[in-house]
Amino acid sequence: TADVVPQAPEDALFGLAAAFRRDESPNKVDLGIGAYRDNNAKPWVLPVVKQADDILRSDPNLNHEYLPIAGLAEFTSASQNLVLQGDSPAITDKRITSLQTVSGTGAVHLGALFLSKFYKPNTQRTAYFSDPTWPNHFQIFSNVGLPYKTYPYFHKETKGLDFEGMVNTIQSAEEGSIIVLHACAHNPTGVDPTQEQWKKLAELIRAKKHFPFFDTAYQGFASGDVARDAWAIRYFVEQGFELCIAQSYAKNFGLYGERAGCFHFVTSPSPDAQSTVSRVASQLAILQRSEISNPPAYGARIASKVLNDRDLFAQWEKDLKTMSGRIIEMRKALRGKLEELGTPGKWNHITEQIGMFSFTGLTEKQVDSLRETSHVYMTKNGRISMAGLNTNNVEYFAKAVDKAVRE
Numbered sequence: 001t002a003d004v005v006p007q008a009p010e011d012a013l014f015g016l017a018a019a020f021r022r023d024e025s026p027n028k029v030d031l032g033i034g035a036y037r038d039n040n041a042k043p044w045v046l047p048v049v050k051q052a053d054d055i056l057r058s059d060p061n062l063n064h065e066y067l068p069i070a071g072l073a074e075f076t077s078a079s080q081n082l083v084l085q086g087d088s089p090a091i092t093d094k095r096i097t098s099l100q101t102v103s104g105t106g107a108v109h110l111g112a113l114f115l116s117k118f119y120k121p122n123t124q125r126t127a128y129f130s131d132p133t134w135p136n137h138f139q140i141f142s143n144v145g146l147p148y149k150t151y152p153y154f155h156k157e158t159k160g161l162d163f164e165g166m167v168n169t170i171q172s173a174e175e176g177s178i179i180v181l182h183a184c185a186h187n188p189t190g191v192d193p194t195q196e197q198w199k200k201l202a203e204l205i206r207a208k209k210h211f212p213f214f215d216t217a218y219q220g221f222a223s224g225d226v227a228r229d230a231w232a233i234r235y236f237v238e239q240g241f242e243l244c245i246a247q248s249y250a251k252n253f254g255l256y257g258e259r260a261g262c263f264h265f266v267t268s269p270s271p272d273a274q275s276t277v278s279r280v281a282s283q284l285a286i287l288q289r290s291e292i293s294n295p296p297a298y299g300a301r302i303a304s305k306v307l308n309d310r311d312l313f314a315q316w317e318k319d320l321k322t323m324s325g326r327i328i329e330m331r332k333a334l335r336g337k338l339e340e341l342g343t344p345g346k347w348n349h350i351t352e353q354i355g356m357f358s359f360t361g362l363t364e365k366q367v368d369s370l371r372e373t374s375h376v377y378m379t380k381n382g383r384i385s386m387a388g389l390n391t392n393n394v395e396y397f398a399k400a401v402d403k404a405v406r407e
């Protein structure tokens with residue numbers, strides 16, 4: 001068999017991170033992978049995570065036993081409360097079932113795998129992703145044999161949302177398609193629908209009997225307000241949709257390598273809802289057991305400690321504001337510098353986009369030139385991880401962009 005295995009390309013994002021590490025220039029700037037950095041370009045352990053960590057480590061009863069298949073119960077229930085904001089009818093009616101997963105990737109995978117087995121089996125089902133989307137969506141869904149297409153999302157001229165294009169494609173998609181939606185701080189564009197647009201999307205998705213699949217990786221990280229960043233999901237749940245949610249704690253807790261996440265399945269209100277949820281939960285447990293047996297404990301313990309403690313939660317909200325606030329400052333600084341330099345083009349989108357990323361509009365050629373001449377590392381689609389900018393390098397980066405754009 002070995003000789004029929006073709007060489008696969010290196011993962012673009014992790015390849016970029018490796019190239020950055022190899023670069024010896026003192027000026028190098030890493031705007032690639034979406035991971036928060038402090039103003040000194042260093043990874044940041046959230047103060048609340050440090051606190052929770054200290055509490056956990058001082059517990060003499062802490063051990064390394066297996067978690068249950070569905071994960072730590074106090075973590076999954078707190079995750080429901082966070083993503084649906086507490087008093088949601090899905091929680092009070094017990095119409096939701098949740099499993100702890102290997103971060104957001106594991107949650108997207110578990111959801112896709114479940115849908116591949118149980119959503120309209122033996123019919124042609126298609127998942128729709130935004131164009132562009134997080135590239136991993138494509139390979140996760142194709143690995144479980146679900147075909148996919150895309151809906152327009154980013155408007156090249158306005159560098160905002162192509163709402164009309166999005167609506168037209170979702171409208172003409174085969175009834176009952178799976179529509180994958182980024183709950184907030186869309187990756188890679190930083191462009192989100194407004195609440196009015198979300199309402200229209202919900203109407204359309206209902207009319208077409210589509211199945212919404214939310215991916216939420218930036219709750220609280222985007223705006224600094226956990227309720228605001230969860231608005232779209234909460235709204236869809238209030239509208240009574242059957243849907244699923246893939247939730248990551250990588251960015252909002254800085255628990256990247258600990259792989260803490262959660263998958264939620266919510267069913268519509270009906271007299272059978274609790275029985276549906278119980279059947280769904282039983283199948284999800286088998287899928288989980290066969291793939292990872294049970295999820296990793298440590299990151300979930302940390303998040304759970306914080307989510308279930310009023311004081312720690314308040315500290316977490318402060319930490320979220322520190323991260324989102326610094327990113328907003330960098331957006332202002334970058335736009336300001338580019339406008340000061342008179343860099344050709346408009347740069348208002350830098351401050352209008354939200355979350356970890358800005359979709360700059362720089363071309364692949366300009367991205368290559370930035371890397372070659374200025375040691376700036378960003379993805380070929382022109383996305384920058386805003387957290388890679390700081391008060392020491394934002395001017396250097398703006399000047400490098402100015403040069404690349406004028407070339």
Ligand code: LMR
Pocket residue numbers: 013032033034035134136187
């Ligand atoms: C990113 O898009 O940079 C992050 O979500 C990291 C990842 O896993 O791709």
